[in-house]
Structures are given as structure tokens and as C-alpha cells.
Amino acid sequence: MRFKSIVFAAIAILCAACSNMEYDISEGINKELTLFEDEISVPLGSIGPLTIGSTLNGVSKLEGLGGMVAEYIKQDADGNLILDASGDIFRINIYELEKRLGDVSTAQTWNSGFQMGYIGGMASLLGYINLKAVNQKIVVSASNPLYVNVPASCDASATCMGAGGITSTRIEGLDNFTMPGGSTKELLTIALPEEITDPVAYISLSNLTLDLPANPLSKVSDKNGNLFFAFSYYFSCGIAVGENFSIPVSDLSINSADVAIGKYRLKKCQFTVDLESTIPLSVNISNIRAVKPPKEDGSQEVDENIVITGDVTVPGGSEEKPASTTITLSVEALEGTIPDISGMLVDLNLSAGSDLGDVALCADQGLYVKSSSARITGGITIPQE
Amino acid sequence: MKKKISVFAAMAFIAIGMHAQTFQQALFLDGYRLGYRHNPAIQNESGFLSVGQWENQTRNNFGAASFLFPREDDVVTALHSSVSAEEFLGSLSDDNFFTGNINFNLVSYGWRKDKAYHTLEANIRATYGASIPLEIFSIAKLGTGEAAYDLSGMRAFGNVITEVAYGYSYKFSDIVSVGARAKLLVGIESLNYSVTRFDMNFTEDAYTADVEADLDLTSRWSKIRADENGYLNLLDLSSKDKWKLPSGAGLAIDLGVIVTPLEGLTLSASVLDLGGILWYYGNAGKSEGTTTFTGVKNLSLDDIKEGNITAQFKDVRDDFIHSIKIKSVESWKSIEAIPFNVNLAAKYEMPFYRALAIGATGNYIGCRGMDYREVRGVLAWNPFNCFSVTGNGGTGTYGPVWGCALNAAVYNFRLTAALSNGFGGTVPYSDVPLKPNNKVVTVGLTYDL
Numbered sequence: 001m002r003f004k005s006i007v008f009a010a011i012a013i014l015c016a017a018c019s020n021m022e023y024d025i026s027e028g029i030n031k032e033l034t035l036f037e038d039e040i041s042v043p044l045g046s047i048g049p050l051t052i053g054s055t056l057n058g059v060s061k062l063e064g065l066g067g068m069v070a071e072y073i074k075q076d077a078d079g080n081l082i083l084d085a086s087g088d089i090f091r092i093n094i095y096e097l098e099k100r101l102g103d104v105s106t107a108q109t110w111n112s113g114f115q116m117g118y119i120g121g122m123a124s125l126l127g128y129i130n131l132k133a134v135n136q137k138i139v140v141s142a143s144n145p146l147y148v149n150v151p152a153s154c155d156a157s158a159t160c161m162g163a164g165g166i167t168s169t170r171i172e173g174l175d176n177f178t179m180p181g182g183s184t185k186e187l188l189t190i191a192l193p194e195e196i197t198d199p200v201a202y203i204s205l206s207n208l209t210l211d212l213p214a215n216p217l218s219k220v221s222d223k224n225g226n227l228f229f230a231f232s233y234y235f236s237c238g239i240a241v242g243e244n245f246s247i248p249v250s251d252l253s254i255n256s257a258d259v260a261i262g263k264y265r266l267k268k269c270q271f272t273v274d275l276e277s278t279i280p281l282s283v284n285i286s287n288i289r290a291v292k293p294p295k296e297d298g299s300q301e302v303d304e305n306i307v308i309t310g311d312v313t314v315p316g317g318s319e320e321k322p323a324s325t326t327i328t329l330s331v332e333a334l335e336g337t338i339p340d341i342s343g344m345l346v347d348l349n350l351s352a353g354s355d356l357g358d359v360a361l362c363a364d365q366g367l368y369v370k371s372s373s374a375r376i377t378g379g380i381t382i383p384q385e
Numbered sequence: 386m387k388k389k390i391s392v393f394a395a396m397a398f399i400a401i402g403m404h405a406q407t408f409q410q411a412l413f414l415d416g417y418r419l420g421y422r423h424n425p426a427i428q429n430e431s432g433f434l435s436v437g438q439w440e441n442q443t444r445n446n447f448g449a450a451s452f453l454f455p456r457e458d459d460v461v462t463a464l465h466s467s468v469s470a471e472e473f474l475g476s477l478s479d480d481n482f483f484t485g486n487i488n489f490n491l492v493s494y495g496w497r498k499d500k501a502y503h504t505l506e507a508n509i510r511a512t513y514g515a516s517i518p519l520e521i522f523s524i525a526k527l528g529t530g531e532a533a534y535d536l537s538g539m540r541a542f543g544n545v546i547t548e549v550a551y552g553y554s555y556k557f558s559d560i561v562s563v564g565a566r567a568k569l570l571v572g573i574e575s576l577n578y579s580v581t582r583f584d585m586n587f588t589e590d591a592y593t594a595d596v597e598a599d600l601d602l603t604s605r606w607s608k609i610r611a612d613e614n615g616y617l618n619l620l621d622l623s624s625k626d627k628w629k630l631p632s633g634a635g636l637a638i639d640l641g642v643i644v645t646p647l648e649g650l651t652l653s654a655s656v657l658d659l660g661g662i663l664w665y666y667g668n669a670g671k672s673e674g675t676t677t678f679t680g681v682k683n684l685s686l687d688d689i690k691e692g693n694i695t696a697q698f699k700d701v702r703d704d705f706i707h708s709i710k711i712k713s714v715e716s717w718k719s720i721e722a723i724p725f726n727v728n729l730a731a732k733y734e735m736p737f738y739r740a741l742a743i744g745a746t747g748n749y750i751g752c753r754g755m756d757y758r759e760v761r762g763v764l765a766w767n768p769f770n771c772f773s774v775t776g777n778g779g780t781g782t783y784g785p786v787w788g789c790a791l792n793a794a795v796y797n798f799r800l801t802a803a804l805s806n807g808f809g810g811t812v813p814y815s816d817v818p819l820k821p822n823n824k825v826v827t828v829g830l831t832y833d834l
Contacts, residue, residue, distance in 0.1 A: 020810040020819055022455035030459045034466035035527030045680020045697075047546060227715040246503065373589035379528075381466065 010080075017383040030384060034265070046273075052279065053079060053363025057243075057346045070360040073239070079363040083126070089205055091115030091230035094145050098217050105214055112208040119200050119235050123153040126162075126237075131245060133199035133237035134360050138190040138334035140171070143230040144179035145205070145237070146213070147221035151228075153179050154208040158190075162198025163244070169196065174205070179229075182221035197240070197358065240360040241280050241316075245352040253291075265337040267378030273327045276368045277317040280359035284349040285312040288375050291343040300342060307332050308344075314367070316352060318359055322375075324370075337378075401531045408440065408803060408827050409746045409788070412653050412730045413775045416792035416799050416829040420505050421494060422727055424641035424655035425552045425564030430503035431833055435506075435606035438490035438829030443822075444757065445483035446783065449812050450819040451476040463526070464625065470526050477519050480538055482755055484514030485510040491830065500537045504552035504566070513543040514755075529587035536583035544575035544759055546633065554641075561786075562643040570662045570723075572633020592678040600711045601719070602668040604630035609668045611713040624781075635662025637723055650735040651744075657726040667716045674708030676701075724752035732765070736771075746777070757782050757823060770794065783807055783821035790827075803827040 051073060077171050090112060094323065098104055126133050138158055144150050158172035173188045192200070213219055220227065290306040310329035317323030331338060395797045411423035419435060420427035451473070463473040492504035518538040549571070554564030582597035600617070602609065610621040637660025644652045681697040732744035742765040750757040759781030767773040771794035778787045790803035804827075809820030818824070 019813040020450075021813055023449065023460060023819060024451055024813040025453065025460050026814055029453070030456075030461040030465060032466075033462065033463060033464040037466070037470060037523055038527040038530045041530035041587060043591050043678060043680040045684060046682055049683075050685070096401075160511045281484060371590055375589065376528075379466065 001042050022373075032384040033382040034244075034379040035382065036376065039375060040375045042374045042376070044374055046371055047369035049366045051364055051366030052081065052361060053366075055344050057265040061297060073181070075363050076236075076238075080238050081361040081363060082236050082238050085119050085259045086234040087117055087119075087184065087232065089140070089203055089233055090115035090208065091143075091228045091232075094217055094220055094229070095237050097212075097229065100295060101212070101216075102214060104212075107214045110210050110212055112210070113206075115205045115208055115231065116202050116205075117231075117233050118202045119233075119234065120375065126350040127237065131195035131258065132240040132358055134194070134240045134358065135238040136196065136200055137189065137236050137237075138171070138184055138192070138200065138203060139189045139234040139236070140174070141184055141186045142177075142179045143184040143226060143228060143232070145226045145228060146183055146216055146219045147181045148213055148219050149178050149181050150213075151176070151211040152209060153177070154205045156205050158200045158203050160192070160196055160198040161201040164196075164198045166201075167196065167198065169193070171203070175340040179210075184226070184230075197242070199237060200235055203235075205231060207309070208338065238360045240358045241352045243352050243360045245281070245350070247348075247350040249350075252348045252381040260340050261338055263381070263383050265379070265381040266333075266376060267337050268330065268332040268376070269338070270328060270330045270375045270377075271372065273329075273369045273372040274296070275314055275325050275327060276370055277314050277323045277325070278319045278365045279367065280316045280318055280365070282316040282349075282351045283312075283314040284351070286349075287345075287347040288312070288329075289345040290341045291345060293340050293342040303339065303341070305334050305336070306333060306338060306341070319364065327348065344367060363383050394509065407657065407726060407748075408790075408825070409728070409730075409748055409761065409805065410570075410763065410765075410775045410790040411532040412651065412732050412743060412746075412779065413742060413763050414773045414790050414792045414801070414803075415765075416770065416773045416794055417790075417801050418759055418799065418833070419490070419564050420497065420803075421495070421502070421552050421554065421564065421566065421641075422639075422657075424643065424653045424730075425566040426554050426562040426637045426653070427564065427640040428497070428554050428556060428562060428657070430497075432496040433493070433799075433833050434495075434828060435490060435493040435831040438493070438827070438831075440488040440490075440825065440827045442486045442488075442825045443483070444485070444755070444824070445818065446478050446755075446821045447476070447481045447483075448809060448820040450809070453819075454814070459685045463522070466656045466783075470523075474519065477522060478518050480661060481519065481522075482514060483517035484512070484755060485646065487511045495834070500556040502552075502554040502556075502564075504550070504554075506548075506550050506552075508548040508550070509545070510547045510696050511543070512653045515541040516809040524585075532587055532661045534585040534587070535651060536585055539580040539583065541620045542576060547571045547573060550639075552639070560645050563645075563650075564639075564641045566639040568637040568639070568658075568660065570633070570635035570637060570660070572603065572630045572635070572662055572664055575601070575664050575666075575801075577601045590679060594676045594678075594705065595710065596674060596676075596708050596709050598672045598709065598711075600668075600670040600672070600812040601664075601666040601717075602670075603666050609670075609713075615712050617668070617711045617713050629688065632667070633662045633724075635665040636660045637662075644693075649736055649739065651730075651734075653728070653730040653733040655728045657728070658723045659725055661720050661722045663718060663720050665716070665718050669714045669717055670711035671714050672709045676708040678705075683826055710756060724750060724755075726750050730750075732763070741766055746779075759786055759823070761786065761788065771813060777805075781807065781823055783823060784809070786823065787826075793831075797832050799833065800829045801825055801829045801831070 015278055072083055076082050101108060101110060153176045154174050157168045158171060159166060159168045169192055171190055219230040288308040289302045290308060291300050292303045294300045308331050312327050312329060315323040315325055396452050407423045411417055411420035416428050418433040418436060454461050461467060465735040489509045491507040492511060494505040518536055520534045524534060548568050550566050552564060552566035554562055556562040566723055578600050580598040582595060586593040586597040607622040609618050609619060610619045610623055637658050639657040642656035651762050678701050727749040729747040730744060732742050734742045744763045746763060747760045759779055761777040761779030763775055763777040765775040773788045773792040785808045786814040788805035792799060792801045808823040809818060809822060811818055
């Protein structure tokens with residue numbers, strides 16, 4: 001018995017001498033890794049070009065307010081961004097018209113008086129956000145429910161409102177015209193002079209007279225079809241920014257920046273981006289703040305421990321004169337490491353690019369991230385799981 | 386020109402041959418019959434036959450303790466934040482390697498004829514190893530603070546040879562014996578993968594890798610096929626039309642002398658493995674290329690939304706893999722010198738008790754980039770013809786070393802078992818050394834004729 005004990009003790013001593021139990025990994029190893037403790041630079045590459053067109057083409061659909069505006073913005077055949085609107089200037093049912101005419105046994109001229117069609121939609125808002133309307137075009141159409149031609153006449157004008165005050169432009173060509181029987185016809189298309197950059201607010205027809213035949217109701221071409229005399233408009237215009245354009249936005253919330261980076265325990269990240277812009281808008285982003293993940297009651301607050309600094313100003317450019325700039329943005333935790341970020345709050349200012357004059361927005365304009373890189377200081381921790 | 390380049394290349398990578406440390410206690414263990422391997426001048430009293438002696442040497446200039454660190458109740462890796470860069474990188478060398486050598490004795494036969502002693506033996510020897518430069522670990526731990534890194538020096542190698550050796554020892558007098566062994570080396574297989582250039586440049590704008598690597602694989606038994614672009618497909622082997630000949634052939638000699646200037650004092654000196662082997666690299670390849678990573682290219686919003694970034698990184702990875710793909714090159718021959726082995730020993734038998742001896746050994750293995758040296762003090766006890774035991778301690782390239790050996794006989798059978806190791810311990814329940822180490826295990830059985 002004593003001999004066995006001595007043998008076992010000897011084996012135990014020998015094993016202890018050969019092995020260092022501090023390094024016992026039979027229960028596993030802590031696999032948490034922290035790489036690049038000093039610093040690592042990572043080339044992120046080029047992005048884009050991110051053109052206005054690609055943003056609006058529906059594949060990369062914008063969300064929120066941007067998406068709502070994008071719904072109204074269209075592209076013409078040349079890629080120019082346009083806003084358009086259509087509607088009635090005046091319309092009257094043939095039954096109502098006969099009632100107003102009274103005695104319809106003989107042909108007579110009917111004067112509708114002053115009629116006005118307000119331009120609705122986003123186009124009418126351009127002036128409110130200091131955008132300019134260019135290449136304004138109006139198409140006036142008339143609809144005749146009778147199967148006979150109806151001669152007509154009026155004084156037509158387009159009234160523009162905006163920074164330049166109220167200006168009216170006479171629409172030539174409607175002094176005397178014929179409304180063909182049984183159809184809707186484009187009467188004319190006019191383009192407003194280039195110097196008019198306030199959008200059209202309304203189109204008016206004064207002294208609109210129709211030379212109606214006797215018993216017009218009996219001459220309706222299709223009693224189950226169109227029964228209206230109508231004048232309608234189609235308005236379109238390009239969008240341009242001018243030197244007065246400026247939209248400051250405070251505390252713009254970017255909620256989609258939900259970045260779960262807390263587990264990587266980053267201390268400081270610096271991003272450098274070389275940008276080229278052909279958008280005639282200068283974009284300045286300042287006062288960038290990180291927002292903490294929502295609390296249980298859903299409220300969120302700015303994470304004061306995270307400092308985001310940098311000069312984020314993208315100057316406006318044009319296709320002929322692209323603007324190049326380098327942006328640096330630094331994200332750092334004052335204490336500890338950068339936790340999860342639920343969103344961002346920024347102050348944003350969009351303004352016209354300097355020295356560019358009035359530049360129409362078109363689909364090909366955009367941003368091109370020519371190169372970008374990230375410099376991470378203090379290591380990247382890969383959690384054990 | 387090609388041949389010249391081959392020779393230079395061979396000289397540059399000679400650290401791939403047989404560099405096993407011989408059994409250092411051979412002079413002290415009286416019953417050990419294969420002492421001529423340590424010094425070809427050593428003679429046995431009678432003839433012997435040996436079959437199947439196993440000798441295994443493993444050597445590493447870094448240990449598991451360079452990568453594992455105990456922390457309270459946990460063991461963390463070197464890349465854990467609690468391990469400082471100095472702690473981790475300071476425990477590594479510029480070139481971190483491990484190597485192993487297995488020497489399996491098929492048969493040995495020795496016989497005495499007057500003052501001469503003859504030996505004849507056949508062995509199979511295998512060598513393997515790999516090395517990784519420090520910069521790779523430095524990048525992982527510290528990042529890319531420096532812009533340029535030289536990651537060349539990565540290599541992996543292995544070879545298998547058979548050895549047929551004839552030894553002759555002659556005792557001129559009671560004072561001097563000299564001996565020599567001639568070895569015929571027959572190469573079975575040899576593989577070298579060596580990264581001769583691997584310049585990594587890290588900047589914010591781009592990562593650039595400039596790689597040049599050589600793959601040399603012998604084998605007359607099979608041919609690695611190349612695809613239509615000339616790249617070797619390592620999984621596509623063909624033995625068609627191959628010579629059934631050895632891949633290498635060479636010669637080496639061992640020289641030794643034993644001097645007994647005083648009664649009881651024995652001095653031993655030997656130089657082993659002087660020679661070389663001519664390898665025929667029937668499967669040779671080279672990878673060469675430059676890859677630049679500048680991040681993703683012209684990423685669109687759609688790419689981001691649809692997760693196509695991964696695909697872009699896959700392209701980059703494919704580019705890099707393409708740059709290190711091995712293109713078949715012309716077969717070539719290479720003479721590779723064998724790292725030599727120098728052994729010195731002195732033994733003094735106590736005049737008052739000749740069975741007890743003390744002494745010292747010294748060993749140097751010349752092996753480019755993997756040199757090794759050590760000295761030991763030895764205490765030997767050979768009380769009976771059927772029992773011998775030695776113990777030793779000393780210091781080597783990697784610090785203190787110790788060893789012990791036993792020879793025991795039953796009738797004409799003799800069992801020899803020896804272990805030479807360093808201090809520093811192992812990872813519990815494994816054989817993985819914690820510190821840089823040189824370990825030799827010897828087990829053999831002989832029959833006295």
C-alpha cells in the first residue's frame with residue numbers, strides 16, 4: 001500500500017513538473033480577440049456615382065419625406081428633373097349650360113366670364129423653398145361634347161408668383177379658335193420666357209365665349225360619353241437652384257443609422273472620404289450627435305459620451321465643373337468604448353453652389369465617392385461568441 | 386543559368402535536410418550498441434543486431450506560452466486585450482519555426498574483426514517543419530501602424546529519405562580510435578514551399594501585396610497536373626508515364642575520433658552528415674503577382690441594400706488567391722547540403738569506482754536559421770553489464786535542458802530508452818511545450834551476437 005502511494009505520488013510530481021496547470025485548457029480557452037490594438041487603416045473604396053436619377057428611379061427608393069417629394073419629381077426625355085400638374089380651368093355640363101342659356105331655339109354666343117385654373121401639386125411649392133422653375137410649359141386643351149364644331153374666343157394668361165412678385169403673361173393664340181366636335185383637343189402649347197423663374201400659380205381665361213348652335217343638347221355626340229365643355233391645362237417645369245437657395249434644417253433625425261458596434265469595443269474611428277459632386281447644392285452637415293438606443297418607454301436621448309467631429313461640407317458642383325472635396329469625420333468615445341448607436345441627429349443646410357448661377361437639376365447629377373477609408377484606433381474586439 | 390539559380394536557391398534553403406540531434410549520451414551508456422551513430426569511432430565489444438530503433442526529435446523556438454496566457458481562472462489567447470504587445474511579441478523571434486525529425490532504424494548490424502568494427506544499417510528518416518515571420522503576429526496584434534511589412538520567410542517543408550550506411554572504426558591503440566561512416570542517401574519525397582517575397586504595403590488608400598513563392602515538390606511517382614492556364618492543381622495527381630525511380634540521391638559521411646589519454650578519461654569528437662543530396666523536383670511551381678485592395682469599387686446603393694458588398698470582397702479575395710496560385714514551371718534539380726552535426730564529449734570514470742562516470746557533452750547543429758547548440762554535464766552509472774543509466778543537465782539554445790537514459794539487458798536483448806528535454810513544461814494533458822524547446826526521444830532494442 002505504501003509502495004503504491006509512493007508510486008502515485010512520484011507520478012503526480014512528475015506530471016506536475018512536466019505540465020503547468022495554469023495553462024490547463026481542457027475546459028476551453030477564452031477566445032475573445034482584440035485585433036490591431038494600435039491602429040489600422042482600412043481602404044473602404046469608391047461608391048457611386050450616386051446620381052439623383054438612380055435615387056429616384058425606384059430601385060433605391062428614398063424613404064420618409066425625401067421619398068414623398070421623390071414621388072412628384074419626374075424625369076423628362078433628356079433626364080431633367082421636372083415637376084408637373086394638370087387640372088381643369090373651366091368645365092360645364094351640357095345640361096347645365098342649356099339651363100343657363102334659357103332659349104336655345106336659336107344659335108347664340110355664351111360668355112362664361114372669368115375662369116381660373118390653379119396650378120396644384122409640388123410645382124406650386126417651389127417658390128416656398130426657394131427653388132426656381134425653369135422651362136415652364138403650359139398645354140391648354142379644350143373638350144367639346146357636341147358633334148359640331150364650336151367657335152370660341154378668350155383672353156388667356158398665365159400668372160406667376162414668387163420672389164419676383166406677381167407677373168402675368170398673355171397666352172397668345174386663344175383669341176379665336178375652334179373646338180372640334182366630339183373630341184378633346186390640345187389647343188396650344190406655350191413656353192414661358194426663360195427669365196421667368198417664378199412658377200406659374202394659375203392660368204386664367206377671361207371673356208371666354210362659345211358660339212353655340214341652336215338646341216345644343218340635341219347635338220351631343222354621345223349621350224353616354226363626354227357631356228362637358230371643358231378647358232384644362234397641363235403644366236410642367238424644370239427645377240433649378242439659384243444663389244438664394246438655402247434650406248437649413250435643425251435636429252434632422254437619421255433613425256436608420258442603427259449600428260450595433262458596441263460589442264466590437266471601438267475607441268475611435270476616423271473616416272476620410274474623397275468626394276466629387278456635380279449636384280448644384282452645397283450640403284453642410286454639422287452638430288452631429290449619436291442617439292442612444294431607445295429606453296423601455298421608447299424615449300431616446302443623445303449619447304453625450306460619443307463625440308462626432310468633422311468638417312462635413314460638400315460644395316456644390318455641376319457636370320461641367322465638378323466640385324471635389326475631402327471630408328473627415330471622427331467618432332470617439334470620451335470614456336470607454338463606442339456603444340451601440342441607434343441613430344443620429346444632425347443640423348443640415350442645403351444651399352446653392354457658389355458661382356454656379358441657376359442650375360437645373362437633372363438625373364445625371366450626383367455624388368461620387370472616389371475613395372474612402374477608415375482609421376480605427378484602439379483595436380477591434382471580436383467577442384468570444 | 387537555370388542550374389546556377391537552382392544551386393543558389395538550394396543553398397538559400399538548406400535548412401530542410403536531416404538535422405536530427407544524435408543520442409548525446411551514447412558515450413556514457415555502456416550497453417548502448419548504436420553509439421557509432423554519435424561518433425563512428427565508437428566500438429562495441431561484440432557484434433549486434435538491431436531492428437526498429439525509433440528516434441524522434443522535435444524543436445521549436447517558440448512555445449504555447451507565447452500564445453496562451455493564464456488570467457485568473459481563465460486562459461486567454463495572445464490577442465486578448467489583457468495581453469500586452471510586449472508580452473506577446475517579446476516572446477517570439479523574428480522567424481518562428483517548429484521542426485521535427487523522425488529517424489526509424491530498419492536494421493543495424495555490427496561486427497568486430499580484430500581491431501576494426503564494422504557497422505551496416507538502413508534507416509528511414511523524415512523531416513518536417515514550418516516557419517512564420519514575426520510581422521504577421523505584429524500586424525494582428527498592433528495593426529498597420531507601419532506602412533510596409535516584409536512577410537517573406539514563410540515556409541513549409543518536409544522530406545523523406547532512406548539511408549544506407551556503412552561504418553568502419555579502427556582502434557589504433559589503447560589510446561586512439563578513429564571511425565568513419567559513408568551514407569548513401571536515397572530521396573523518396575521532398576516538399577518545399579517558400580515565400581521568397583511577400584511585401585505588404587498598408588496605406589489608407591490601398592493594401593498592396595507583392596508575392597513571390599516557390600513550390601518544389603519532388604516525386605517521380607506522380608505528376609501534379611496543370612490546368613489549361615498552367616496552374617498546378619494540387620488535387621490532380623497522375624502517375625502516368627512516371628519513372629519509378631527515387632526522387633533524390635546523395636552521399637554523406639560521418640567522421641569521428643576517440644582518444645583515451647589517461648586511464649578512465651575518454652574524449653570524443655565527431656562531425657556528422659557532411660554531404661548533400663541531389664533532388665529532382667519533378668513538380669515545380671511558382672506563384673508571383675501583385676494584388677491591390679482599394680476597398681469596394683463603385684458600390685451602388687443597390688449593392689448596399691442587396692448585400693452585394695460581400696460579393697465585392699469575394700472578388701478581392703479571388704484576386705489575391707489568383708496572385709498566389711502556383712504556376713507550373715520547368716522541372717529542376719537541386720543539390721542540397723545537409724546540415725551538419727558536431728559532437729564533443731568527455732567522460733571520466735571515477736578511479737575509486739569505475740562504474741561511476743562524470744563528463745560533459747557539447748553539440749552543435751548547423752542549420753541555417755535553425756541552428757542549435759547545447760552543453761551538458763553528465764553523470765553515468767554502469768554498475769552491471771546488463772544495466773546502465775545516465776542523467777544529465779545543461780543549457781542549450783533555448784535554455785536549460787535535462788536528460789536521462791537507460792539501458793537494460795535480458796539475456797542478449799538490450800532495451801535502450803532515453804529522453805532529452807527542456808524545462809518549461811507542457812500544456813496540461815498534452816505534449817505541447819510551453820517554451821522554446823528541443824526534445825529527443827529514443828527507444829530501441831538490440832540483440833547482442
